[in-house]
Amino acid sequence: xxxxxxxxxxxxxxxxxxxxxxxxxxxxxxxxxxxxxxxxxxxxxxxxxxxxxxxxxxxxxxxxxxxxxxxxxxxxxxxxxxxxxxxxxxxxxxxxxxxxxxxxxxxxxxxxxxxxxxxxxxxxxxxxxxxxxxxxxxxxxxxxxxxxxxxxxxxxxxxxxxxxxxxxxxxxxxxxxxxxxxxxxxxxxxxxxxxxxxxxxxxxxxxxxxxxxxxxxxxxxxxxxxxxxxxxxxxxxxxxxxxxxxxxxxxxxxxxxxxxxxxxxxxxxxxxxxxxxxxxxxxxxxxxxxxxxxxxxxxxxxxxxxxxxxxxxxxxxxxxxxxxxxxxxxxxxxxxxxxxxxxxxxxxxxxxxxxxxxxxxxxxxxxxxxxxxxxxxxxxxxxxxxxxxxxxxxxxxxxxxxxxxxxxxxxxxxxxxxxxxxxxxxxxxxxxxxxxxxxxxxxxxxxxxxxxxxxxxxxxxxxxxxxxxxxxxxxxxxxxxxxxxxxxxxxxxxxxxxxxxxxxxxxxxxxxxxxxxxxxxxxxxxxx
Amino acid sequence: xxxxxxxxxxxxxxxxxxxxxxxxxxxxxxxxxxxxxxxxxxxxxxxxxxxxxxxxxxxxxxxxxxxxxxxxxxxxxxxxxxxxxxxxxxxxxxxxxxxxxxxxxxxxxxxxxxxxxxxxxxxxxxxxxxxxxxxxxxxxxxxxxxxxxxxxxxxxxxxxxxxxxxxxxxxxxxxxxxxxxxxxxxxxxxxxxxxxxxxxxxxxxxxxxxxxxxxxxxxxxxxxxxxxxxxxxxxxxxxxxxxxxxxxxxxxxxxxxxxxxxxxxxxxxxxxxxxxx
Numbered sequence: 001x002x003x004x005x006x007x008x009x010x011x012x013x014x015x016x017x018x019x020x021x022x023x024x025x026x027x028x029x030x031x032x033x034x035x036x037x038x039x040x041x042x043x044x045x046x047x048x049x050x051x052x053x054x055x056x057x058x059x060x061x062x063x064x065x066x067x068x069x070x071x072x073x074x075x076x077x078x079x080x081x082x083x084x085x086x087x088x089x090x091x092x093x094x095x096x097x098x099x100x101x102x103x104x105x106x107x108x109x110x111x112x113x114x115x116x117x118x119x120x121x122x123x124x125x126x127x128x129x130x131x132x133x134x135x136x137x138x139x140x141x142x143x144x145x146x147x148x149x150x151x152x153x154x155x156x157x158x159x160x161x162x163x164x165x166x167x168x169x170x171x172x173x174x175x176x177x178x179x180x181x182x183x184x185x186x187x188x189x190x191x192x193x194x195x196x197x198x199x200x201x202x203x204x205x206x207x208x209x210x211x212x213x214x215x216x217x218x219x220x221x222x223x224x225x226x227x228x229x230x231x232x233x234x235x236x237x238x239x240x241x242x243x244x245x246x247x248x249x250x251x252x253x254x255x256x257x258x259x260x261x262x263x264x265x266x267x268x269x270x271x272x273x274x275x276x277x278x279x280x281x282x283x284x285x286x287x288x289x290x291x292x293x294x295x296x297x298x299x300x301x302x303x304x305x306x307x308x309x310x311x312x313x314x315x316x317x318x319x320x321x322x323x324x325x326x327x328x329x330x331x332x333x334x335x336x337x338x339x340x341x342x343x344x345x346x347x348x349x350x351x352x353x354x355x356x357x358x359x360x361x362x363x364x365x366x367x368x369x370x371x372x373x374x375x376x377x378x379x380x381x382x383x384x385x386x387x388x389x390x391x392x393x394x395x396x397x398x399x400x401x402x403x404x405x406x407x408x409x410x411x412x413x414x415x416x417x418x419x420x421x422x423x424x425x426x427x428x429x430x431x432x433x434x435x436x437x438x439x440x441x442x443x444x445x446x447x448x449x450x451x452x453x454x455x456x457x458x459x460x461x462x463x464x465x466x467x468x469x470x471x472x473x474x475x476x477x478x479x480x481x482x483x484x485x486x487x488x489x490x491x492x493x494x495x496x497x498x499x500x501x502x503x504x505x506x507x508x509x510x511x512x513x514x515x516x517x518x519x520x521x522x523x524x525x526x527x528x
Numbered sequence: 529x530x531x532x533x534x535x536x537x538x539x540x541x542x543x544x545x546x547x548x549x550x551x552x553x554x555x556x557x558x559x560x561x562x563x564x565x566x567x568x569x570x571x572x573x574x575x576x577x578x579x580x581x582x583x584x585x586x587x588x589x590x591x592x593x594x595x596x597x598x599x600x601x602x603x604x605x606x607x608x609x610x611x612x613x614x615x616x617x618x619x620x621x622x623x624x625x626x627x628x629x630x631x632x633x634x635x636x637x638x639x640x641x642x643x644x645x646x647x648x649x650x651x652x653x654x655x656x657x658x659x660x661x662x663x664x665x666x667x668x669x670x671x672x673x674x675x676x677x678x679x680x681x682x683x684x685x686x687x688x689x690x691x692x693x694x695x696x697x698x699x700x701x702x703x704x705x706x707x708x709x710x711x712x713x714x715x716x717x718x719x720x721x722x723x724x725x726x727x728x729x730x731x732x733x734x735x736x737x738x739x740x741x742x743x744x745x746x747x748x749x750x751x752x753x754x755x756x757x758x759x760x761x762x763x764x765x766x767x768x769x770x771x772x773x774x775x776x777x778x779x780x781x782x783x784x785x786x787x788x789x790x791x792x793x794x795x796x797x798x799x800x801x802x803x804x805x
Contacts, residue, residue, distance in 0.1 A: 329702045354704025367695035371717040377696075380713075381703030426699070433703060 001071075003206035004053060004091070004174045005029040009066030011048055011057070022048040022061060023230040030174065030206040035197070037209045037217045037238070039253070040227035041448040042419070046210045047096070049227070050178045053208065054093050055083040071173060089119050092167040094180040098159035102151040108135075108162050109147035115169040134165040139191050155317045160184055164192060171203050178210045185316030185475055190519035193220050212448060214257045215478070218242055218522030226250045242525060256450040258478040260520060262502040266309075268485055273469045274305040274328070274357075274437045278337035281323055281493075297323040299493040300337065305437065305486075310463065310470040312480035312501065314516070315490035324490070325441045325473045329359045341436055354381060358430035362442040364422035368414040375400070375410025378429045385433070392432075399428040403458060420451035424458065431462070441473045456482045477520055481505065489513050534796040541792020547785030551778075555603035566596035566752040574768050588760050588771050598778055601754040605735050605782060608669050608753075612734035615673025617727050620680025625719070627681070628688025629711050639685070646678045654737060658746055665748040668741060672734045683726055687719035721797035728790025732783040739779055754779050 006029065011022045023045035030036045040046045051057055053068060055078065068075040070090065078086065087093075095101040103111055112134055113127030122130070128147070135143040138161040151159055160183055167175060177196065181189040197220060200207050211217060217224055221238040226247065234247040245251045281298040297320040305311040315321040326332040328339055330346060330353040339346040341356045361367035369377060378399060379392040387395070397407035403424040414422060423443060430438055440459065444452040460483055462468060474480050480487055481501065488498040489512065497510040508514045517523075535541050554561075564570075573591035575583055585594040627638040645653070657671035691697065697714050705714075741747040742755025749756060754775035761771030 331698055331701060350701060350706075351704040354702060357702075359699070359702045361695045361699055363695055367699050369696040369700075369714055369718070372713070377700075380700065380705060380709070384703065384705045384709065429699065429703070 001032045002029050002069075003032050003071055004208065005067075005069045006049070006053060007067045007069075009049070009052065009068065010064040011045075011052060012062050012064045014060040019230065021064070021230055023052075023227075026066070026227075026230075026232055028208075028225055028232070028235075030208050032173075032204040032206050033200065034222045035200060035207040035209055035220055037211055037221035037224045038227060039211055039214065039217055039224060041212055041253070041450065043229070044227040045230040046227050047178055048230075050093070050176050050208065050210050053174075053176060054087060054091060056087075056093075088115065088172070089170050090172055091174045091176060092170065092172040093176045093178065094160075094163050094167045096179040096182060098163045098183070099151060101163055102159060104151050107148055107150055108154070112162065112166050112169060115166055119170055130169070131165075134169055135162070137168075138162070138165045138195060139188070158317075161188065161192065164195070168195075168199055171199070172205065174206045174208065175200070176208045176210070179212065180209075181216060182211070182213070186477065186519040186521070187316060187515055189216070189521060190219075193521065196220070213521065214242070214254060214449070215520065215522030215525075218525035220521075226253070253449060256453045257522075258453065258456075258482050260478050260481050260505070260517075260523065262481045262505050263483075263485075265500060265502050266485060268309050269307040271307045272304045273307040273342060274311075274471065275340040276301060276303050276324070276328070276337070277340070278302055279324070279327060279334050279339065280336040281320075281327060281332065281334045296493050298327070298334065298337075301490070301493070301495055302337075303488045303495060303498060305469055305471055307469055308463070308467045309485040310472050310483050312472045312474060312484035312487045313490055314474055314477060314480050314487055316475060316516075318492070319490040320493040321473045321475075321490050322441055323493075325359065325439050325471065328437070328439050328471060329353070329357050331359075351385060354433050354435075355385065356435060357437045357439060358433050358435035360423070360426050360430050360438065360440040360443045363446050364419050364426055365446075367426050368422055370414050373411055373413060374417070374425050378410070378425065378432050381429070381433045395432065396428070399432055400425075402431070402462070403428045404454075418451075419447055420455060423447060423451075423455050427455075427458065427462070431466070437469050437471060439471045439473070442475065443472075444479060445474065445476065452479070459483060477505075477516060489516065531796045535792050538792045538795045540788045541795070544785045544788025544790075544792055547781055548789055551602050551606060551782050551785065554599050555606050558600045558603050561599050562593070562596035564596070566600040567592060567750070570596070574764065574771075576768070577770055577774070585774055586768075586770055588757065589764055589768075590760070594757065594771065594774055597752040597757050598754070598775060600752040601757065601775065601778070602782075604665070604751050604753040605738065605755075605779070608665075608672065608738045609731040609735045609782075609786070611669045612672035612676060612737075613727055613731040615670060616676035616730050616734070617680055617723065619673070620677040621684050621716070621723065623677070624681035624684025625688050625711055625716060628685035629692050629707070629715065631689070635685070638681075642678045642681050645675070650675045651737065651740065654741065655744075655746065658741065663741075663746055663748050665751050665753075668738060668747055672737050675737070676730050676734060680723060680726060680730065684719060684723055687722060688715055691715045691718050725790055725794040725797060728786050728793065732786045732790075735779060735783060735786075739775075 007027050009026045010024050013020060013022050026049055038046045038049060109128055109131045112131035116122040116127045116130055132143055132147055135146050140146045140158055140161055146154060160180060164180060181192055184192060196207060199205060209220060224236060224238050224241040225232050226234040228249050234241060234250050241250060245254060279298050279301045282294050282296050284294040301324060313321045313324060327334050347353050375393060375396045378396040382392040382395060383389055396410050400407045400410055405421060405424050444455050447455060463470060472484060484501045487501040487504050489496045491512050496512045497504060504513060508517060569591050570593040571583060571587050571591055573587055573589050575587045577584060577586040583593050588594055623638050627635045653675045654671055658668060661667045692715060697710055700710055700714050738747060738753060739755030739758055742753055742759045745759045747753060747755055757775040758772045765772055
C-alpha cells in the first residue's frame with residue numbers, strides 16, 4: 001500500500017538562484033514497510049524533496065506543479081493547522097543537524113516526553129518512563145544521565161540518537177530521514193540503521209531515507225532513487241541500481257565510493273617525526289550544579305608518526321581523537337605526557353609551534369574567515385613568521401596552483417568557492433607554513449563522495465611530492481584505508497590497537513576494531 | 529555590495545537616510561542660511577511663528593530667531609551624536625573584545641567594571657560628570673560618550689565569545705598569528721554588524737541625553753543647541769509652547785531618521801532576521 005506518493009513535483013527556486021527549479025518533475029512513492037533511499041550529492045534537490053513532503057519548504061521556494069498524497073489524502077490542500085497535526089504524529093522527520101533541531105534550554109528527557117504529553121496526553125511520569133525506554137532503544141551509553149542532560153552536553157552522535165528516539169516515539173506512518181546517520185559513528189550508524197529497519201518491519205512504517213552514502217544505501221534500501229540537479233535520473237530496486245546501474249551518473253557515484261582495501265604497504269622510514277607519550281587530558285565541567293562526571297578525553301595516549309608516512313587515528317565520537325589533534329597543534333594544553341616533534345618537545349610559543357605543525361580543519365565552511373580574501377588567509381601565517389608580504393602572496397598563488405585551484409582565485413572571498421575548493425584552500429593554508437607534521441582533522445567528512453575522492457587524492461599526491469608526515473584523524477575506516485600507512489584505533493581516550501593498516505584491517509586484535517570493521521555500511525557490496 | 533543593495537531596497541532605510549541627509553544639509557549649510565550669530569538678539573521676544581515674515585518660526589523669550597537656532601542647532605546635535613557615539617563605540621568595542629576574547633579573569637574584571645557603570649542610571653551619572661567637569665560642549669559630549677558604552681561592550685563581548693571558538697579563528701591561531709591579529713582581523717570584522725546597528729541607537733540616545741541636560745539648563749549655554757532652546761521655552765511652556773515644541777519636533781525627526789537608518793542597516797546586515805518581517 002502506498003503511504004507517501006509524490007507525483008510530477010516541481011519546486012521553483014527564487015529568482016537569482018543558479019537554476020530555475022530546485023526539483024523538476026520528481027515522481028517518487030514509498031509503500032508501507034518499504035525503505036526508499038533517495039541518493040544524490042549536495043545540490044541534487046534531495047533535501048528539498050524531503051522538506052516538501054513535510055510541508056516545511058524554506059521561504060522563497062514554491063511548489064509549481066505536481067501532487068503529494070499521504071495514504072491517499074491530498075497533502076497540498078492541507079492548511080497549516082492540519083499540517084501541524086500530521087507532522088510528528090503521521091509523518092516524522094529526522095534532521096541532518098541534531099543540534100539545531102533540539103531545544104537547547106530543555107533537558108533531553110523533557111523534550112522526548114513532550115511527544116507523548118502533547119500528542120497523547122500522558123502524564124509526566126509515564127512520559128519520562130517512556131523517554132528512558134526510548135533512549136535505551138537508541139543505545140545511548142548512559143540513558144539515565146542523558147535524560148537529565150541538556151542537548152549541548154551530549155556529543156553530536158548522541159544528539160542524533162535522541163532525535164531518532166523522538167521521531168520514532170509516536171510510531172508514525174511515514175518516517176523521513178534526511179541524512180540522519182551522516183554525523184554518526186560507524187557502529188552507531190549500523191545500530192541506528194538496524195533500529196530504523198527493525199521499527200519499519202515491526203510497524204510497517206514507510207521510510208524515505210535521504211543519503212549521499214552508497215554504503216548506507218546498500219545496507220538499508222529496498223528501492224533507490226538517484227537524484228542529480230533536481231531530477232531523478234535513475235530509480236529501481238536496490239539490487240538493480242547497485243549492481244547494474246543504468247545511468248552514467250550513478251556509475252560515477254558508485255565508482256567514487258572508497259573501497260575498504262588498504263593501499264599496498266610502502267617502505268616506511270624508521271625515523272619517528274612525531275612522538276606522543278602518555279598524553280592525558282581531562283575535561284571538567286565547571287559550575288555550581290555538576291550533573292556529569294569529569295571526562296577523560298585522553299588517557300595516557302602514546303602513538304608515533306613516522307617521517308613521510310600517514311598515521312590514521314580512527315575512532316568514534318568521544319574517543320578523544322579530535323582532542324588529540326588539538327593537543328598536537330597546541331590549541332589545547334594537556335595535564336600529562338609529552339608531544340615531541342623531531343625529538344624536541346612541542347614549543348609553547350604559538351609562532352614557534354606553527355612552523356612545526358599545521359592543521360586542516362573538518363568544516364570547510366567554518367574554517368575560513370568569510371570577510372577576508374582567500375589568498376590573504378593563506379599568506380597571513382608566513383607574513384606573521386617574517387616572510388615579506390609580496391613574497392608570501394606570491395607563495396600563496398603557487399600554493400593555490402599546487403592544490404589545484406586557479407592562482408588568480410587568491411583575490412576571491414570564501415563564499416565564491418565550493419566546499420571541496422574551500423578544503424583545498426584549507427590545505428594550502430596549512431602548507432604555507434611548510435610544517436613538519438600536518439594534522440588533518442576529518443578533512444573530507446563534510447564533502448560529497450566524488451569531492452572526497454579528489455581531496456584524498458590531492459593529499460596523497462602532496463605527500464609524495466613534499467614528503468609530508470600526516471596525522472589523519474577520521475571516523476571513517478574506508479577513508480583511512482585510502483591514505484594511511486599505519487592506524488591507531490582509539491576508544492574512550494585510550495588507544496585500543498595500533499599498527500600497519502593492512503595488518504590491523506586483515507587481522508584485528510581487539511574486539512573493538514573488529515566491531516568497527518563489521519559496522520562499515522555496505523561492506524559486502526563494496527569490499528573492493 | 530550585496531548589503532548596500534539590500535539597504536537601498538528597504539523603504540525604512542530610504543526615509544531615514546533622507547531625513548538624516550536633510551538634517552546634515554541644515555547643519556552644514558547653517559552659516560550660509562543664517563550667517564549672523566544665532567544667539568544674537570534679532571527682534572522683539574516671543575513672536576509667534578508666522579507673525580513676522582522675518583522670523584518664520586518666531587522668536588524665543590530673549591528675542592532670538594528660532595529658525596536660526598534650529599538650523600545651527602542641527603550642527604550641534606549631529607556633532608554631539610557622532611562624537612559621543614564614536615567615543616561610546618570605541619570604548620565599548622575595546623572593553624567588549626578584550627573581555628570576550630580572553631574570558632577568565634580579564635572577563636570577570638572588565639565585566640564587573642561594566643556592571644558598575646550599568647547599575648548607575650545613565651542620566652544621573654551624566655549629571656555627576658557634568659557637575660564635576662563643567663558644562664562646556666566638549667565635556668558634555670565626552671560625558672555622554674562615557675555613560676553610553678556599557679551596552680556596546682556587552683554586545684561586542686557576546687559576539688566575541690561565540691566567534692572566538694570558530695574554526696577560522698583557531699586556524700589563524702595554529703598559523704602562529706598573535707592575539708592582536710586574531711582580535712582585529714579575524715574576529716572583529718565578523719562581530720561588527722550588530723554593533724554598527726546598535727550604534728544608531730546610541731546616537732539617538734546621545735542626542736536625547738544632551739537635550740535632557742539642556743532642558744535642566746545644565747548643558748553649554750553658549751552654543752545654539754536644540755536642547756537649550758527647549759530649556760528656554762520651559763518658563764513660557766503654557767503660553768508660548770511653540771518655543772519648546774519646534775526644537776522638540778526637530779529632535780523627534782532626527783531621532784526617527786537615525787532609528788530608521790539603524791533598522792535599514794539591521795535588515796541589510798542581518799538578512800536572515802529581516803526576511804521574517
